[in-house]
Amino acid sequence: MLQGSNLECARGDRVLFSGINFSIKPGELMQVRGPNGSGKTSLLRMLCGLTVPSSGEINWNGTSIRSLGADYFSMITYLGHLSGVKDDLTAIENLRITSALAGVAIDEKIAYEALQKMGLEERETLLAKVLSQGQKRRVALARLILVNTKLWILDEPLTALDVSAIELIKNIIERYLAQGGMVILTTHQEIDISATVTHQLYLS
Ligand SMILES: Nc1ncnc2c1ncn2[C@@H]1O[C@H](COP(=O)(O)OP(=O)(O)OP(=O)(O)O)[C@@H](O)[C@H]1O
The missing domain is CATH 3.40.50.300 (P-loop containing nucleotide triphosphate hydrolases)
Incomplete structure (x- = not known):
């Protein structure tokens, strides 16, 4: 509590x-x-x-x-109002790094699956800087599928x-x-x- x-x-x-x-x-x-x-x-x-x-x-x-x-x-898992997604990393890399920092090491396959669940098929290996604001937000939120807090x-x-x-x-x-x-x-x-x-x- x-x-x-x-x-x-x-x-x-x-x-x-x-x-x-x-x-x-x-x-x-x-x-x-x-x-x-x-x-x-x-x-x-x-x-x-x-x-x-x-x-x-x-x-x-x-x-x-x-x-x-x-x-x-x-x-706890905290997601701030700025997405915290790094422009010079791909969607996959962003998710793997933020998950690792949160203590959950995930392989590429798991990261792909989480991004796909967030509706980011075929965006996984693009640099975040070319993603739309909503897509960046989806990358940040994909972390919620993986964390165990x-x-x-x-x-x-x-x-x-x-x-x-x-x-x-x-x-x-x-x-x-x-x-x-x-x-x-x-x-x-x-x-x-x-x-x-x-x-x-x-x-x-
Ligand atoms: N580090 C700081 N130093 C001084 N003032 C600050 C600091 N951080 C926030 N404030 C001020 O505190 C107030 C509340 O900010 P906060 O971001 O908590 O509001 P909020 O309710 O989340 O607003 P919003 O709905 O716009 O996101 C604002 O007037 C802001 O300028």
Whole structure:
């Protein structure tokens, strides 16, 4: 279980949000909503342990994520709102490298299959710089098919995706939740994902 208690985020002398409380358990989804600049990305980075809250605590099964350190990182998958795909690597190379960095070494065949599942047939060996924005996003999202982590933290995963890719990612997330995964995501788009429990966290 991931639990946030009384979280506050300050940027300079501005408090972006305060008094945020939530808990999320296996099989549950939390959607973080709010207007541009309300602090959604800042909150997600906090939940990944990339930034420290100006007050409050984040606990994983009762233990502070700061004290868990690398053990916590190995349990989560974070996809930032920029795709993180490197232009000078092919789709296959991007996927193999990001998977290896996440602790899952995959061979070319597995990477091909994951890219094909994401609708990238015949794009696999192209340099990412010639892919469209939506295709780059699909390469980044293909990682979700391969990782074996307990919590996904996804910042605007639907950006640049067309209707068929949104349906694909919805199915991938629903399958993961049904297997006991936990998902925290931000999106400006309406998406109807079924989960045992869906929490809505609104930042204003
Ligand atoms: N490192 C930083 N230093 C100072 N201000 C920052 C920093 N990072 C973010 N901010 C500010 O914090 C505010 C919240 O940014 P954040 O990216 O968390 O918002 P968001 O809700 O994700 O927005 P969007 O919907 O546009 O993606 C913005 O005003 C932003 O300029």
